[in-house]
Amino acid sequence: MNFTFNRNQTNDLTDKYYTNDDTYNNILTFVYIINKYYLWIIMVIGLPGNISTIFTISRMSSLGSFSLYVNLLAIADSVALVLKLTIYQLLSNQVNLTTSGCRIMLFLVTFFTSYANWILVLMAVERLVAVRFPLKIQKYLSYKKSIIWNLIVCVSLMVMYTPILWMYDFQINNIGCYINKEPIHLVIYLKWVNILLLAFIPFILIVLINVLILCVIRKAFKQRYLLTNSSSSTDVSTLRQTMLMLFPSNLAFAILIFPACALTVAESYWYETINTKGFAFKYLFKEISYILVDSTHALNFYLYFLSARKFRKQFNKMFSCGTVVKPVSL
Numbered sequence: 443m444n445f446t447f448n449r450n451q452t453n454d455l456t457d458k459y460y461t462n463d464d465t466y467n468n469i470l471t472f473v474y475i476i477n478k479y480y481l482w483i484i485m486v487i488g489l490p491g492n493i494s495t496i497f498t499i500s501r502m503s504s505l506g507s508f509s510l511y512v513n514l515l516a517i518a519d520s521v522a523l524v525l526k527l528t529i530y531q532l533l534s535n536q537v538n539l540t541t542s543g544c545r546i547m548l549f550l551v552t553f554f555t556s557y558a559n560w561i562l563v564l565m566a567v568e569r570l571v572a573v574r575f576p577l578k579i580q581k582y583l584s585y586k587k588s589i590i591w592n593l594i595v596c597v598s599l600m601v602m603y604t605p606i607l608w609m610y611d612f613q614i615n616n617i618g619c620y621i622n623k624e625p626i627h628l629v630i631y632l633k634w635v636n637i638l639l640l641a642f643i644p645f646i647l648i649v650l651i652n653v654l655i656l657c658v659i660r661k662a663f664k665q666r667y668l669l670t671n672s673s674s675s676t677d678v679s680t681l682r683q684t685m686l687m688l689f690p691s692n693l694a695f696a697i698l699i700f701p702a703c704a705l706t707v708a709e710s711y712w713y714e715t716i717n718t719k720g721f722a723f724k725y726l727f728k729e730i731s732y733i734l735v736d737s738t739h740a741l742n743f744y745l746y747f748l749s750a751r752k753f754r755k756q757f758n759k760m761f762s763c764g765t766v767v768k769p770v771s772l
Contacts, residue, residue, distance in 0.1 A: 469722035473729045478534070480733050481527045488523050488740025492516040495743045498757045507588035511565045512687070512746075514592060518558035519739035525551045526736065529619075536617045544612040544619035552603050552636060558739060559644040560595050562695055564588075566651040569688050573659050602635050637706055641735070645699050648692050687753060690745040698738050702731040 495516040499509050529547045532539055539547065571582050605628050610619050621629060705727060714720040746753045 466717070466719050466722045469719070469726055473722075473726050476729055476733070481523070481530055481736065484733075484736055484740045485523050485527050489520055491740065491743030492520040492523075494757065495746065498746075498753060498760065501760060502752070502756050507568060507583050507585050508565065508687075510585060510588050510592075511561055511568070512742075515558060515561045515565070515742060518554050518561060519742065522551065522554040522558055523736070523739050525554060533618055538614060539612050539619070541610070541612045545607050545610050548610055548619055549603060549606045552606060552640075553599055555739075556599050556603075556636075556640045557596060559640060559695070559699075560599065561592070562692060563644050563647050563651075564591055564595065565688055566648055566655070566692055570651050570655050570658075573655055599639065602639060605632055641699050641703050641706070645696060645703055649696055652689065652692050652696075687746050687750045690749045691742050694741055694745055695738050698734040698741075701727075702735050705731050 493516070496513050499512050499516075502509065525547065529539075529551060568583055568588070572579055575582060609622050609628055609632060611622060612618070613620050621632070623629060712724065714724050747757060748754075
């Protein structure tokens, strides 16, 4: 299964696979309609939210490493949504992207989609360090070190996805970007690298890290309150707010990405013949998994707003008429 590279291939669904079975045809038609419009819905929900997140966090007085991650996540999510919708619309309108255009667009879409997920991993790791070593936050979680870790992740993802830049071609007859079948080892490499980096590894790490955080968080807060000479109430409040923003985002990511992971595993054992109802239902489940994966780029602002009081307070102040907006500490 590939979450990114074959998004456009549902466009010709109705032409290729229709049969005399009404149930089968209705399912494929339903999938086609969803595929055509769902990115617009996610864009309308997600882009304003991501932009609001950037403005809200930038107005808050504490601009430490966690604020950096939140802003980078909002930017990566926004770029991923814009690129996905752009390439889908170009191919739907039969625009000749050329092979170079296909390769660049697919590379960028895949990179930003994966990068957004890995920012969540970095955020979770940072919070684990914060609760595990509460007295050494400044040492381990500096703004500069966070930038370095982000650069390492960016470069690593770019290197891992480099084969996209020569493995895809634009086919004018079929109006789409299609992977070359040779060499076969690179085809297999791209398939599994994309699955692992985009879904499986981030999913596993986020679940494990949050379990570890839950295991040590009570002990960490107890130590902070006892060692009043070394830790201020402001530090405790900041940690609490960042936790309130992190946990809902991580939980939502795990829930939304799990069906894609499960379907990937199931596909190894789930074989369906084309033009059967089983094939139609499998196609429907795939489309639902795509929607859930893409939805991870749109929900963070609303989760921050509902879960973090200070974030919600700062956002409301920004849009309050006649109110002088003062920065609120994160």
